[in-house]
Amino acid sequence: MPEKPHDTARISFADLVETLQKIFVKAGVSEANAAVLAVNCAGCERDGGLSHGVFRIPGYVASLNSGWVDGKAVPILERSGPALLRVDARNGFAQPAWAAALPHALDMARQQGAAVVAIRESHHFSALWPDLEPLAEAGFVALSMVTGLACVAPPGGRKPVFGTNPLAFATPVAGAHPMIFDFATSAMSNGDLRLAARAGHSVPPGTGIVRSGALSDDPKQILDGGALLPFGGHKGAAISLMVEILASALTGGQFSSEVDFSAHPGAETPRTGQVIIVIDPARGNNAVFSERVRNLIDSVRDAGQARLPSDRRYRTRESSEREGISLSVEQRDALVRMAAG
Numbered sequence: 601m602p603e604k605p606h607d608t609a610r611i612s613f614a615d616l617v618e619t620l621q622k623i624f625v626k627a628g629v630s631e632a633n634a635a636v637l638a639v640n641c642a643g644c645e646r647d648g649g650l651s652h653g654v655f656r657i658p659g660y661v662a663s664l665n666s667g668w669v670d671g672k673a674v675p676i677l678e679r680s681g682p683a684l685l686r687v688d689a690r691n692g693f694a695q696p697a698w699a700a701a702l703p704h705a706l707d708m709a710r711q712q713g714a715a716v717v718a719i720r721e722s723h724h725f726s727a728l729w730p731d732l733e734p735l736a737e738a739g740f741v742a743l744s745m746v747t748g749l750a751c752v753a754p755p756g757g758r759k760p761v762f763g764t765n766p767l768a769f770a771t772p773v774a775g776a777h778p779m780i781f782d783f784a785t786s787a788m789s790n791g792d793l794r795l796a797a798r799a800g801h802s803v804p805p806g807t808g809i810v811r812s813g814a815l816s817d818d819p820k821q822i823l824d825g826g827a828l829l830p831f832g833g834h835k836g837a838a839i840s841l842m843v844e845i846l847a848s849a850l851t852g853g854q855f856s857s858e859v860d861f862s863a864h865p866g867a868e869t870p871r872t873g874q875v876i877i878v879i880d881p882a883r884g885n886n887a888v889f890s891e892r893v894r895n896l897i898d899s900v901r902d903a904g905q906a907r908l909p910s911d912r913r914y915r916t917r918e919s920s921e922r923e924g925i926s927l928s929v930e931q932r933d934a935l936v937r938m939a940a941g
């Protein structure tokens with residue numbers, strides 16, 4: 601899939617969803633699952649999350665063609681307690697499993713004040729913010745974590761054991777969009793490392809190591825038998841370890857280091873687990889929660905932070921809704937061919 605440089609084509613969200621849905625169905629995804637994946641992927645593109653927008657379509661298709669992931673999987677939901685829902689995604693994509701669980705998560709959080717959704721046997725190949733935005737829009741605080749493919753070594757180590765293990769947090773904000781942050785717990789995302797290698801650029805110190813364990817600023821060497829490092833030294837490593845524990849050990853999914861798709865050439869998606877934690881902030885006599893968050897965010901802006909997480913994303917969404925989603929002509933034509941061919 602060509603990247604976005606040259607002549608720009610504009611496409612509406614609805615048209616992009618329809619095109620992506622056709623591509624997923626042609627690749628063997630059920631109509632219901634394709635609808636969920638298409639909205640998720642088009643939403644990333646609309647909001648400027650380009651690393652998880654249409655750029656990912658060839659990876660989705662290659663993984664489906666390799667037989668590694670089941671596009672028709674129907675998740676099994678199992679209540680393990682008043683506030684705990686376990687979900688077996690049955691080797692399908694995580695987004696349809698989460699779509700099936702979401703109404704139950706909302707119901708549990710309303711009834712019990714909190715809910716934990718533990719998804720296993722799932723392939724997450726997207727950003728996490730789309731999973732959390734509906735929760736924050738409904739007034740809940742939420743966290744999510746996902747494990748991936750082992751490419752991150754612990755500090756002082758030589759061997760990759762963690763995935764890039766993203767962590768996302770969402771909160772309602774009175775009178776404004778929810779504030780959501782969502783990032784990998786590695787010093788750099790795998791995609792950015794590959795882009796740097798392709799462009800022949802060096803990467804900042806602390807990004808990764810070479811095979812011997814020595815630090816390197818050469819992305820090619822990091823990719824060739826080396827490993828990324830967690831962000832923030834031992835602090836980031838502890839957070840990445842927590843992601844493995846909550847998204848894999850707690851859910852019953854595979855650890856990043858256990859993923860083995862060597863029997864499925866072409867596969868790209870990690871078959872691991874995802875946890876989503878939902879809290880009703882209005883419980884505990886805290887009805888003014890979202891106003892207090894708004895005041896706090898205003899204080900942070902007043903203190904001088906010009907950009908907060910989500911600012912860029914909402915701005916990009918607004919311009920996409922006004923002018924259409926921007927793709928390169930090559931990207932648009934490639935998608936249309938894939939949908940038709």
Ligand code: NDP
Pocket residue numbers: 649651652724725726727728729746747748764765766767780781782783784785788789870907908909910911912913914
């Ligand atoms: P970034 O380092 O780009 O950080 C993204 C987050 O930080 C966003 O919430 C963004 O807000 C915010 N942000 C970025 N720059 C600033 C700034 N200067 N000031 C304030 N806030 C800022 O993200 P990553 O490259 O680590 O991850 C990108 C995506 O990749 C994530 O969505 C993540 O979920 C996904 N991912 C998915 C994986 C998977 O296995 N499914 C694995 C790894 C990553 P805004 O959105 O407004 O820009």
